[in-house]
Amino acid sequence: MATVDKSSLKLPIENPEAQDFLPLLGTDYIELYVGNAKQSAYYYMAAWGFRPLAYAGLETGQKDKVSYVLQQDKIRLVLSSPLQSGGEINKHIDAHGDGVKVVALWVDNATKSHKETTTRGAKSYFEPKTLEDQHGKVVLSGIHTYGETVHVFVERGDYKGVFMPGFRKWDPFYKPAEVGLKYIDHIVGNVGWNEMNKWCQFYAKVMGFAQLVSFDDKDISTEYTALMSKVMSNGNGRIKFPINEPAEGRKKSQIEEYIDFYNGAGVQHMALATDNIIETVTALKNRGVEFLTVPASYYEDVLDRVGQIDEDLEPLRELGILIDRDDEGYLLQIFTKPILDRPTMFIEIIQRKGAKSFGKGNFKALFEAIEREQEARGTL
Template sequence: MSTLDNTSLQLPKENPEAEDFLPLLGTDYIELYVGNAKQAAHYYMAAWGFQPLAYAGLETGLKDRVSYVLQQGKIRLVLTSPLKPGGEINKHIDAHGDGVKVIALWVDDAAKSYKETVDRGAKAYLAPKTIGDNEGEVVLSGIHTYGETVHIFVERKNYKGAFMPGYQVWNPFYRPSDVGLKYVDHIVGNVGWNEMNKWCEFYAKVMGFAQLVSFDDKDISTEYTALMSKVMSNGNGRIKFPINEPADGRKKSQIEEYIEFYNGAGVQHMALATDNIIETVTSLKNRGVEFLTVPSSYYDDVLDRVGHIDEDLLPLRELGILIDRDDEGYLLQIFTKPILDRPTMFIEIIQRKGAKSFGKGNFKALFEAIEREQKTRGTL
């Protein structure tokens, strides 16, 4: 059975300004359309420690696509590739390269979630439908969001299987150990010029979210580039969606680079949480995952800025892990280089020690590191 608890929950409200009329129980899965799902699955297993969970393809009666489902902690990835030319998946991959198509949200009532959001102005993607097998049934529905990204609402309280009907258990011999990833902390979307407020208003009006924090070009800027960002959150705080847009700068920002290569708005990165970032990042680096680096001088005065932390500074310095503090505590974070051939999606590893913010104190060092990578690509 899935490690996500299928019990209906009344979760405490963390973001009091959010209406939370759905409500959302968590991130159910993230589906990427990829050029070669079999090889992508091997990458996320070998490099990232995801465990094989379920499979759908020719052997399960599908004729047009194949999907591999991987899980680590409460994080589920679905990797989907087309089996024939033409069609939606090929079109998506041709336009965007590998990328996130679906951010699926775990709900108690998929039909109600669909009605609430469509009635409030969401563009329908999938009318409520029930699918079943001998393990029970799952109800699905969906709406469009920024770019070609969609939200699927997943109601699985009456399902006991590994993933959902239409999939079979995937149990290969190769099962590398995990790296300690626990859950999706937040998912960041990049949108075009002057579109940030539009999509923040969408999440507020259509989904009952409220703004948690905002950053302007004074917060997120370097000598050359800038961007704007607002973080939208649902009431219980389990779903956090920062939305970025470009801001005027002397050179091409990372958001502009993303939009150019992704060919529009889309998911920029997933932030995955761990309880021990030193162990997790050490494992990832040993498996070949490449991270952005900051100058060693970053660590010379970092403790003057953030105060006492429980961890030794030396391994944080050696691994390039960044530190920031807010009124609630501190956090540790690090960002990979793009994990795809196009300079689009990357992954953040985050460990929260009480902090509920997003590392504002690290923005300058982080963005200068990204600019160094952009310079090597000739896209700055």
């Protein structure tokens, strides 16, 4: 069933300075425009443990594109490809390669959400519209954000079908086991030079977010590269959007590399939460997912820095999982190499043990690992 009770989801972050006038109940789905949705769906199923949920295409009366919907716990991915030449999806793929087009947000009232955001300055992507079938109705509306990324507001309280009208249940024989991914912890956007504050102000003014934390080039820098980042969050903490921009460095930063190959601003990575990062990462590695690695020396003094943890250090060391602590607890995190041919989007796996932060203590080791990959690609 499409209706997921995300209201039971208890995330550790609350942001009382945010206005929450929409309000946002959670992430409804992430839609990627891809060159071959059928093959991409197989990848996310086989490698990442997503389960088949719904399908739309020629067999459902959709003539211009095909979409496969995958789900794992509270995470939904929609993979869409064009069925004809020309058109919006083709242009998007030609410019950006495979990438995130839609970050869909679950709301009680999509019409109100559109009005609230557009009257505050958002550019409309599409006006509120109602989709109906025998299972009920879904109301959608959309606004533009950074680059060609859009937010679609999804109101599905009156719908009992598999995903939304226009889709049918997708039930193939092949259904690999899940890997323990639970929900989207945060979604990171990369924007151009001196654009971070502009988009942070957009989320504050247009959507009622407030800044949760910020990092400057002293926090996020190595010998060669640097970047700036601010984390915007809604009031209930279920939607967290870090926004990155490049900063001056001796060589080309990962943000500059992303913008060069993506041809503009876009979603850099999704952070997917798990309750057992050792089991999840072990399963992902066994399925062929490749992760960034840090030098063995990282683990020599990591417990001196972060203190006592519940996990044995050895499996964390073997898997390359990073550890950081804040005033509320600690977290465990690891980052994949780019999962696409272009060095653009990647995925973070995160397990929070009370921590509300984003791994500031790991930035130097992480970015040096990224630089080693950039050097191998010849883009540093």
